[in-house]
Amino acid sequence: MELAGLKSGESVLVHAATGGVGSAAVQIARHLGAEVFATASPGKHAVLEAMGIDAAHRASSRDLEFERTFRAATGGRGVDVVLNSLAGEFTDASLRLVAEGGRFLEMGKTDIREPEHIAAEHPAVGYQVFDLVTDAGPDRISEMFRALAELFAEKVLRPAPTQAWPLTRAREALRVMSQAKHTGKLVLDIPPALDPDGTVLITGGTGTLGGLVAEHLVRSEQVRSLVLASRSGPDAAGAAELKARLEELGAEVRIVAADVSDADAVTRLVAEADADTGRPLTGIVHTAGVIDDAVLASQTPERLARVWDAKASAAHHLHAATEHLRLGAFVVFSSAAGTFGSAGQANYAAANAFCDALAAHRHAKGLPAVSVAWGLWEATSGMTGDLADTDVARMSRAGIRPLSARHGLALLDAASRHGAANLLAADLDVRALNGGSAEAGQGAVPAFLRALAGGGTATRRTAANGQAPADFAARLAAMPLEERQRVLLDLVRSHAAATLGHSDVGAVQTDAPFKELGFDSLTAVELRNKLSASTGLRLPATFVFSHPTPSAIATELHDKLCPDAPEPSAPVFAELERLEAAMAGLTLDAETRGGLVKRMQTLMWRLGDGAAEAEQATADEDLDSASDEEIFAFIDREL
Incomplete structure (x- = not known):
């Protein structure tokens, strides 16, 4: 002017x-x-x-x-x-x-x-x-x-009115300015770095992952003051040893008992961490969480609340309690279950998906946040301590190998530097992904990983003969009866062995009940999926438990795939005719005749077992019309 x-x-x-x-x-x-x-x-x-x-x-x-x-x-x-x-x-x-x-x-x-x-x-x-x-x-x-x-x-x-944009959205802010869509001034908010003289609050801090993160932050000189919060606090197993180890490294450590699913408790925890340590709160690392696995139909409000409160509600409480603070880091330990999906973990997957969304919400508001969706860690934690070898083998077949502590912490540093709100951190086995895709079809590999597994257009194949399911039934019908039975039994046993993580098919006995082989409801569904992919049949979820041995499943598959083939029992009639002719020319004493009668009676009793099979058929019809809750109650009862 x-x-x-x-x-x-x-x-x-x-x-x-x-x-x-x-x-x-x-x-x-x-x-x-x-x-x-x-x-x-x-x-x-x-x-x-x-x-x-x-x-x-x-x-x-x-x-x-x-x-x-x-x-x-x-x-x-x-x-x-x-x-x-x-x-x-x-x-x-x-x-x-x-x-x-x-x-x-x-x-x-x-x-x-x-x-x-x-x-x-x-x-x-x-x-x-x-x-x-x-x-x-x-x-x-x-x-x-x-x-x-x-x-x-x-x-x-x-x-002048100002609109602040996080630095991560600078490109978008400049585009708005170039198109004159703004009013007043546009400013870029430069996020603060993690202050080594500040305090980092770690939830689940006395657990396995919380302890690894705490020690890593101190060893890498990212921070010197820590508040480790957990439900048991100083009374948690190994808490005293962890505190001593961190103090030997030169850190100031407070271990406190706090229920992070309680909003008021989190508010107090944040206020005390920001004031009582004498060092301002500069970072949050949320590792706390619990699991309560069950198939979807077995989920209850109590199961959902238990998992949701420890992971999702706690993350939201931490966000609300620190929204006004200028933090250098807000890191949430999420899970790949929320990204891939995970059988039997609907509640856990949902809670972690919420954490991923919360990080995106914070980013949109210009607040620091990264939600890291972790694969399995080698280190046994309170959540993974109950995993059996079968569970680990199932994850490995899905192409996710357990992370070593060193690899996981290196990925944590990389995720913190990356700048994105949501990242997946896992040790992916590309060869296993390719193998899973070839063996069981596209459905075995998550959609967004199919590019790593050789693309998204792979033809579904059977493990037994490498042919598409559409050809399998025709090829099977052209075989002699005994060959059909052998091929189907080999197919069932090989899939059962793979599901259990065995390299040797001999580990799966022909007439051993699946429960004794180590199957549970999750692995039974996985076996059903493999058999469906290999045969092209639409099999019910209860298929494995309705036919509780490999030989029983092989027989059922034969009946479904070759309904017009000669019945396996047909040769028995010819044998009976030959036996009848032989008996007509025999002169038997009383003792021999009595023994033969008993033997024939035993055979008759065995034939009488068909009535039990009829009862089973009735039960199968009942299952077809049963609700989800009734089906899974049946599975639990059979196991």
Whole structure:
């Protein structure tokens, strides 16, 4: 305004008046007593109105109508000063609006004109390109700052509205600015780094993973003050040894008992960690959590609440209690179960998916956060201590190997530096992914990992003969009866062995009950899935428990795949005819005859077992119409 020489009673046109420079210029012009005209995009006219610029003094910056509007509003005279930030024909229209003896200040500098040309075309207009550093200089800028500071202190001027963008969204912020979609000023919020002189709060801090993280933070000199929170606090197993080990490394350590599923307890915990340590709270690491595995139909409100509270509710409480603090880190230990899905862990998967969403929410608000979806760690924790070798083998077949402590902590550092809100940290076995894809079809590999497993268009194959399921039944029917039975039994045993993690098919006996082989409800469903993929049959979830031995399953598969083939029992009639003919020519004494009768009676009793099979068929029909709860109750009962 000083360069323009604006005086009280004069008029000024401020283009793009809702921007940072424009809104400041409007305030200063009013302070000087000038009449203000302003332009902005139509969507921002409500902002102009809120600034006190009425309809007669505002117009669109998207078309040339402002020239006619403002000329009419000034009685045809035009304005004394134009602060320009437009270009092309908009600059031409603005130059025509300058009254005789007026001044045109080019501030946007996207369409700089030659002063000689302006003087020739608009001889009564003063034209100047504005550059703060060149035209003002350090001394004058210092004087202006002092003058402005006094005006702000007296509330004559008010700061322009600002919209803060996290540094991770700088590209998006610059795009908004380039398209002039903002009002006021855009600022980039530079997140603080983890302060080594601050305090880090670790939930589940006395557990296996919490202890590993605590020791890693101290050894890597990322922090020297720690608060380790857990339900048992100092009474937790190994807590005293952990504290002593950390103190030997030079750390200040407090171990406290706290229920992080309680919002009030978390608020107190955060306040004490921020105040009582004498070091400001600089980071949160949420490792706490519990599992309560069960198939979906067996989930209960109590099971869901137990898992949800320890992981998801606690994460939200930590977010709410620290939202006002300038943290350097907010790290949530999530699980790959929320990304891949995990059989029997619907409640755990849901809780971890919430944690992933919470991290994204914090990012959108410009708050630090990363939710790391971990695969399995080698170190046995309270959540993984009950995993059997079968469970680990199942995860390995899915292409996820257990993480060593060293590898996991290196991934933690990488995730903290990465900048994304959600990351997956797992030791992926690409060869196993490829093997799983080839063996059991695309469904065996999560969709977003199929590119690693050789692409997303692999044809489903059987493990037994390498043929697509559509060909399997036809090839099977062309075989002799004994060959069909052998192929199916080998198929069932090989899949059962793979499901249990055995490399030797001989570990699965033909007539051994699946329960004795080590199957549970989860592995039974996995075996059913493998058999469905290999045969192309749509098998019920209870299939394995309805036919509780490998030979029984092989027989059932034969009946489904080859319903018109000769019955396996047909040769028995020929044998009976041969036996009958032989007996007709025999002369038997009483003792031999009695023994033969008993033997025949035993055979008859065995044939009588068919009644039991009929009862089983009735039970199968009942299962077909049963509810999910009744089906899984049946599975539990059979196991």
